[in-house]
Amino acid sequence: xxxxxxxxxxxxxxxxHYFVDEAGDGVIFNARGQVIIGKEGCARHFxxxxxxxxxxxxxxxxxxxxxxSLLADPYFKGVExxxxxxxxxxxxxxxxxxLAEVRREVFKRLLSHDMKFFAVVRRxxxxxxxxxxxxxxxxxxxxxxxxxxxxxxxRLFKDRLHVADECNIVFARRGNSDRxxxxxxxxxxxxxxxxxxxxxTIESKFRVTASTPQHSVCLQAADYFLWALQxxxxxxxxxxxxxxxxxxxxxxxxxxxxxKPYGEYYTKKKPPFQAA
Numbered sequence: 709x710x711x712x713x714x715x716x717x718x719x720x721x722x723x724x725h726y727f728v729d730e731a732g733d734g735v736i737f738n739a740r741g742q743v744i745i746g747k748e749g750c751a752r753h754f755x756x757x758x759x760x761x762x763x764x765x766x767x768x769x770x771x772x773x774x775x776x777s778l779l780a781d782p783y784f785k786g787v788e789x790x791x792x793x794x795x796x797x798x799x800x801x802x803x804x805x806x807l808a809e810v811r812r813e814v815f816k817r818l819l820s821h822d823m824k825f826f827a828v829v830r831r832x833x834x835x836x837x838x839x840x841x842x843x844x845x846x847x848x849x850x851x852x853x854x855x856x857x858x859x860x861x862x863r864l865f866k867d868r869l870h871v872a873d874e875c876n877i878v879f880a881r882r883g884n885s886d887r888x889x890x891x892x893x894x895x896x897x898x899x900x901x902x903x904x905x906x907x908x909t910i911e912s913k914f915r916v917t918a919s920t921p922q923h924s925v926c927l928q929a930a931d932y933f934l935w936a937l938q939x940x941x942x943x944x945x946x947x948x949x950x951x952x953x954x955x956x957x958x959x960x961x962x963x964x965x966x967x968k969p970y971g972e973y974y975t976k977k978k979p980p981f982q983a984a
Contacts, residue, residue: 724872727926728879731755731938734853745832753941756860759930762822768925800921801928803935824957834963866898875914946981
């Protein structure tokens with residue numbers, strides 16, 4: 709299945725809202741130039757996901773109300789991750805830091821809202837092979853994790869920007885630098901690729917904002933979907949991904965090229981855990 713097949717025929721609507729985050733950091737080398745893929749603290753996959761939310765305000769209110777009720781629950785009294793000074797669950801839901809009991813409640817709330825999740829998955833060993841080949845051709849080339857992020861964003865949104873008159877895109881801020889301009893450039897790249905591929909001009913306007921999960925609550929929801937997908941790829945644990953799969957529209961595993969040169973496209977009818 710080609711990626712565009714899932715959404716290219718959708719009628720244009722007034723506006724869509726995307727919330728973008730990543731799992732993994734795209735780091736390949738340590739300070740000494742040694743490969744650290746698969747080592748402690750370094751993921752074997754890099755994933756960028758976009759959560760399309762029908763009603764961001766409703767989802768934000770629901771998650772905020774849930775967190776308030778959990779913080780007031782005596783059951784969680786004294787739990788470290790829920791202490792305000794720890795700056796974890798008390799400020800924002802984050803699947804990696806949240807207790808299992810908290811994650812269960814968050815997943816239940818997410819499943820009650822209208823949303824769609826899209827993601828692009830890269831295998832870091834395949835990225836390493838590309839970097840090594842590139843270095844052989846060009847002595848001046850130096851890999852940067854932002855390069856992988858930007859290219860993955862362009863791939864993710866290549867077939868997303870034409871489905872509405874206006875696209876409001878909030879992405880999780882990466883570090884202390886403001887990369888809004890770079891993010892917008894990657895969207896423009898994705899837009900041009902779509903137009904060239906389908907010989908069709910995209911008239912949609914898009915607004916890009918950098919934020920944090922604490923200030924943009926829907927980013928917390930995106931984090932949960934990414935965490936479930938990452939657990940599958942990093943630990944071969946599929947129960948969380950199965951739980952939310954009804955909300956997943958497309959996962960493009962770029963480097964799973966055993967049967968197709970362009971990778972695998974996983975959809976509701978073709979989940980990755982079924983293939984595994």
